[in-house]
Each structure stands twice: as structure tokens, then as C-alpha cells.
Amino acid sequence: MKLRKMTKRDLKAVVSLEQRISKYSLNEQEAAAYLYSASIMSMVVELDKEIVGFSFVSIKNDKYVIQRLGVDAEHRKKLIATLLMNHVKENATKSKDRQTIEYVVREKNLGGQLFLKRHGFIAIEVLKEYWGNEDGYKMVWRPK
Numbered sequence: 001m002k003l004r005k006m007t008k009r010d011l012k013a014v015v016s017l018e019q020r021i022s023k024y025s026l027n028e029q030e031a032a033a034y035l036y037s038a039s040i041m042s043m044v045v046e047l048d049k050e051i052v053g054f055s056f057v058s059i060k061n062d063k064y065v066i067q068r069l070g071v072d073a074e075h076r077k078k079l080i081a082t083l084l085m086n087h088v089k090e091n092a093t094k095s096k097d098r099q100t101i102e103y104v105v106r107e108k109n110l111g112g113q114l115f116l117k118r119h120g121f122i123a124i125e126v127l128k129e130y131w132g133n134e135d136g137y138k139m140v141w142r143p144k
């Protein structure tokens with residue numbers, strides 16, 4: 001299993017993975033905009049030359065904001081998301097200005113909420129109808 005920076009050659013595989021795991025997936029143009037943005041870290045996890053996980057994380061002035069983080073359903077519970085998350089945590093821990101990691105998780109995404117909880121995130125705010133008629137929970141992590 002290998003964590004590395006995303007390149008433009010990965011875009012099709014990342015978008016195809018997103019479409020398989022999310023009803024609200026990015027299209028190729030949106031994913032390309034993330035990839036080419038200087039203020040977004042774009043990472044993939046490769047297993048046997050296949051892209052099995054990815055993340056897009058915004059670098060804000062005072063925090064990291066996870067925009068997307070997903071793992072192929074066939075490869076879950078192998079700590080692939082943990083590998084992606086630990087990379088963000090390492091950056092936050094080393095940073096002087098950006099120690100907080102934030103993610104707004106959908107109210108109905110219990111799997112995502114459990115994953116974040118296990119990673120030490122706490123819910124700090126309910127964002128009412130953040131996605132149309134679905135609430136979002138703003139969850140944050142800070143180093144101890």
C-alpha cells in the first residue's frame with residue numbers, strides 16, 4: 001500500500017472511485033480544479049497499482065479542511081482512510097498556524113462520523129440544512 005501525491009494521470013480513476021462511493025460525487029472538471037489548486041493537498045493510496053483511496057484537503061490560513069476523503073468499498077477496514085488521515089494529522093501537528101483539521105460530515109453518513117470519532121474528532125456545530133434538507137456536523141481535530 002502506498003500513499004503519494006495525486007497526479008493528473010490519476011484523475012479518471014479518482015473520479016470513477018468517487019462516483020462508485022458517493023451519490024454527491026465530483027465530476028472530472030471539479031476534481032481537476034481541486035488537483036490544480038495550490039491551496040489543496042491531493043493524495044491517493046495505491047494498492048497493486050490500483051487507486052483505492054484519495055483525499056482533497058484545503059489549506060486555509062488557520063486550519064486544514066478535508067473536502068473529500070474516500071476509500072473503495074472493496075478495500076475498507078484496511079486502514080487506508082487512516083493512512084490518508086494520518087498524513088493530514090502529521091501536517092497539522094508540524095504546523096505552527098494550522099493545528100486544526102475540520103470536516104463537515106453529512107448527518108446520514110454514520111460510517112464517516114464513526115471514522116472521525118475514532119480519529120479523535122469532536123462535533124462542535126450542527127449546520128442546519130447544510131446540504132439542501134440534510135444537516136451537516138462540523139467536526140474538528142486538534143493535537144493533544
Ligand SMILES: CC(C)(COP(=O)(O)OP(=O)(O)OC[C@H]1O[C@@H](n2cnc3c(N)ncnc32)[C@H](O)[C@@H]1OP(=O)(O)O)[C@@H](O)C(=O)NCCC(=O)NCCS
Nearest residue numbers: 069070071076077078079080081082109111112114115118
Ligand atoms: C469512512 C471511510 C473513509 C473509512 O475508510 P476505511 O479505509 O475503511 O477506514 P479505516 O480502515 O482506516 O478505518 C478505521 C476505523 O474507522 C471506523 N470505520 C471506518 N469505516 C466505518 C464504517 N463504514 N462504519 C463504522 N465504522 C467505520 C472503524 O472504527 C475502523 O476501525 P476498525 O477497523 O478497527 O473497526 C470509508 O468508509 C468511506 O470511504 N466512506 C465513504 C466516504 C466518506 O464517508 N467519507 C468521509 C470520511 S471522513
